[in-house]
Amino acid sequence: MTTFLGMPALPAFGSGNLFAGESFPKAAHRELGNAQLRANLGHATHTIRDKRQAVVSELPDWEQLRDAGSAIKESVMARLPDLLEEFEKNFTARGGVIHWARDAREANEIVAGLVRETGETEVVKVKSMATQEIGLNEYLEEQGIQAFETDLAELIVQLDHDKPSHILVPAIHKNRTEIRDIFLREMPGADPALTNDPPVLAMAAREHLRRKFLTAKVAVSGANFALADSGTLAVVESEGNGRMCLTLPETLITVMGIEKLLPTWQDLEVFMQLLPRSSTGERMNPYTSLWTGVTEGDGPQNVHLVLLDNGRTAALADEMGRSALHCIRCSACMNVCPVYERTGGHAYGSTYPGPIGAILSPLLTGIQAEENNSLPYASSLCGACYDACPVKINIPDILVHLRSVDVDSKRGTRKVPSQMDVGMKAASWALSSGKHLGLLEKGLPLGRLAAGRDKKIKKLPGIAGGWTQSRDIPAPPAQSFRDWWAKEHKSAVPSQDNKETQQ
Amino acid sequence: MRIALFATCIVDAMYPATARATVRILERLGHEVVFPAGQACCGQMHVNSGYLKEAVPVVANHVAAFDTADYDVAVAPSGSCVASVKHQHPMVARSCGDTALEARATAVGAKTYELSELLVDVLGVTDAGAQLGSYFPHRVTYHPSCHGMRLLRLGDRQSRLLRTVQGIDLADLPEADQCCGFGGTFSMKNADVSSAMLKDKAANVEATGAELCTGGDASCLMHIGGGLSRQGSSTTTLHLAEILASTMEEPASVTGEVRVSTGKALR
Secondary structure (H helix, E strand, O other), X not given: OOOOOOOOOOOOOOOOOOOOOOOHHHHHHHHHOOHHHHHHHHHHHHHHHHHXXXXXXXXXXXXXHHHXXXXXXXXXXXXXXXXXHHHHHHHHHOOOEEEEEOOHHHHHHXXXXXXXXXXXXXXXXXXXXXXXXXXXXXXXXXXXXXXXXOOHHHHHHHHOOOOOOOOOOOOOOOOHHHHHHHHHHHOOOOOOOOOOOHHHHHHHHXXXXXXXXXXXXXXXXXXXXXXXXXXXXXXXXXXXXXXXXXXXXXXXXXXXXXXXEEOOOOHHHHHHXXXXXXXXXXXXXXXXXXXXXXXXXXXXXXXXXXXXXXXXXXXXXXOOOHHHHHOOOOOHHHHHOHHHHHHOHHHHOOOOOHHHHHHHHHHHHOOOOOOHHHHXXXXXXXXXXXXXXXXXXXXXXXXXXXXXXXXXXXXXXXXXOOHHHHHHHHHHHHHOOHHHHHHHHOOHHHHHHHHOOOOEEOOOOXXXXXXXXXXXXXXXXXXXXXXXXXXXXXXXXXXXXXXXXXX | OEEEEOOOHHHHHHOHHHHHHHHHHHHHOOOEEEOOOOOOXXXXXXXXXXXXXXXXXXXXXXXXXXXXXXXXXXXXXXXXXXXXXXXXXXXXXXXXXXXXXXXXXXXXXXXXXXXXXXXXXXXXXXXXXXXXXXXXXXXXXEOOOHHHHHHOOOOOHHHHHHHOOEOOEEEOOOOOOOOOOOOOOXXXXXXXXXXXXXXXXXXXXXXXXXXXXEEOOHHHHHHHHHHHHHOOOOOEEEEHHHHHHOOOOOOOOOOOOOOOOOXXXXX
């Protein structure tokens, strides 16, 4: 039993599919061993990367568009409570029903309850990150409700009882032959003569899905944008399956993160330029559906929206990290990321993989949740993600910020300090004075000795062994630059604060 | 011009020839080089590993060493360390609430240049062969390091300088803009992913048929060179300062075990 004291609760962290179940290095080690995965991913990410680059570089005002997108999102985050209330008022006035969900469990219960009210046991689904995040399909299944994914790639993943590995191309880790095999194995009534030709595979999926569209009474969707000034929701998709789900059923239930708001209709023009070029590398999005409440005699007559927090308020409270909420789920960052390209999305555990996942997951769940503290380290900080981000989320800076949150959260909690703690402390002493560093450099000849006859250091102990697993270290020089300089300029230098080290 | 050299800790301790080459280039242009003796490190390793508290004294030391009116501009043969001085130092000072240090760090950052940036933007070097006497008759490929490329926006400054070195045969590196996988402690914490990235970079370097791979950051070059060495490759790495400093009379010094011996071809 808890007693309500009238105090607002601290921002709650998120739950659901937001956790790395094992540390990133461990998961990455396993995924790196999968040669087929590496080949599929390398091919797919390079294709999308090139396509994006081509359509982005043809726009003379691309950088201004990014600035505009970033500024709009910043203003949304600065006045999110007001915009949410404005949206609620307008959405309700047009016949929609708003539900507020604190976390994954609440959102799942609300959706299941709404489906149950209709008496249906099947729903069709539009591809949605929010419902992946809360694990809706699994929850509905427990409640005796079957959810059918209608996006082709989501369908493939669902039929294979697998997890998406990319937010835009969920089956990016599969090649067409693997997809044919999944269809033959799992799709009821699949033609045994099915080939691995993409149009043939698409037609097979189309036939399978068409039956579902025409019979479903309830659809569940996510939303890419919500416009506060009119109470309008928007879904952006490529296959038309979304349009079917959003228009044919009687009941439409949308689950959307509270950060998806835009203040006005006009703001949409910026994002409809940024999103398709960044995500699929297209100039224009193929199917853009917008709906505002209920229209009598046209489309779903029961329209619901579940507004999901699930850690977003906690992320918003992090001054350095809050811009991660600007994300429009385009996936440009993962397509250019050299780490994602090699490990794939499953290594990140959470629904959100790649660079954005490495910051968003720990921001939503708190850094100490499960293995999420390993995610901010899953980057060489090369910065390719920041350059590609259409809303200019400074992912490298937020990664570094979260690393410091992780390190600080562990200060004083360990009985025995970690190797990294000890090393960093020692290095802080050595590198915070020219005198100290100069003193240490006197030991360079020892390193030469350790390097031996072939003048290479091939094995180091402890965490430094990570370096020597694939890299030699050259034998150090006999003399540091500092020493050389001091000898060269002895008479010319009147006073130096590291004098002793130069003798 | 009076130019303060920030050698960077890795060059100071492991690649002194790179710092000596930097001095030679600047002196050849008629400038005076000073070496603030209190300097040690930019502290980037601490910041990027999450040890902000431990980074504070390192940053404070750098600011103290370079916060003088004793020089016109500072230069470092590293894009990454300069980016840290410019972008991270004020942030570190802010994180510990030291506004005075933040202001001083910002001022030092504004006076600090990466080597190619200084040569091209400030000292007006457009032709290394003509203005510096640079001569390096070797097949070379060039890796533009991430922080120089994306944090300092060096663009083609480094490759433009290299192209004007006499005798050089500069081969384009496939997938040049891809990270080599170093990333500081990333190479140890995520050694498997880092190694996979390095393997692809090394393969691209070898595919060019170059004798060596050059670049503007000793740390990335140590990483790429360390990988090539482990794979038994004869290709090696050399900082671009040493290529620019190399002349017909005074060819790139290849003494010291840090360097590969290119002496045979040079003589």
